[in-house]
Amino acid sequence: VAEHAHVSEDILQEMRNFNALDGKPKRILVIDDDEILLSSIHHMLSMGGFDVEVLSDPSHNLEEMLNRQPDCIILDIMMPDTDGFYVMQHIRNDVQREFTPVLMLTARADLTDKYKGFQLGADEYLTKPFHFEELMLRIKTLISRVEKYRSLTLYDSLTGLHNRRYLLDRLQELFIMHARKPQNVTLSIIDLDFFKRVNDTYGHPCGDTVLKSFASFLKEKLRETDIITRYGGEEFIVVLPDTPLEQAQIILNRVREDFSRTEIHCSCQNVSFFQTFSCGMAQIGIDGHDITSLIEYADKALYLAKFKGRNRICL
Ligand code: GH3
Ligand code: MG
């Protein structure tokens, strides 16, 4: 295959910038039986700062490679033990991969093949021989779109925390993992105390400031691996993986105390005040065997915390 292996320095630089954006290079999975092609794609994409993984025989460890959650997949059609259409179908079979961009890269230039690829959910279709510059630019666009989509649908625009939709996706994953191998996962529902008063006393913009300050506070106090979400209004849900209930209670109690002593300043009204929260906790597998019952359990505990006088945690 006479690929046009030359890539201009401009485009390479564009790719390197793209991959440096959030400090995590984009992971590309290349599935093709042609070892020479694999190594040249590996070489060129690596020059653009991509994190490249190759798979020459998808009849082996395809699932394992897909579980490593590539940001984009480059997929051949003609392979000895399986064909790309089958792999395409397999990729889209899992909802987790519904939006993973797939670019089919094949010697088959028939329109019917191309249509079949698109019908199965391919995002792009390039025929060999191809230009590396075109390949890279298309990959970049595909990944950017998905990232934009994710940022719009999985984050809360006021606080920048993840939103309810994201939380439910992650909980679903955690329940599946828990069914395979039980683990200590604790869920906490946090609700700000008498928050309506803040709005009533200082106005809605001040209330917004409190929500934003609280979000930053949580991010600062909890770990990178903890799932911190705005569940709605002035309610937040925090999921601590690998943390039994007793330990989670200690952590959240520390957060609660620290927060209750942190003065919040609202510049729009030039006022400072204190805010507290109440919290209800539950553990996956013990207090709930599905998402709904787990959240219900924690919600009941939260209600108890409110009932007992607020600014406290109940199990
Ligand atoms: P409790 O201690 O029982 O939780 O009392 P509360 O006042 O916090 O509870 P309530 O549910 O009565 O009030 C919640 C308030 O949160 C009412 C609503 O206006 C406010 N709120 C919800 N979302 C936002 C938001 O995005 N910004 C602002 N400023 N306020 C919000
Ligand atoms: Mg092939």
Ligand code: MG
């Ligand atoms: Mg509430």
Ligand code: MG
């Ligand atoms: Mg409240």
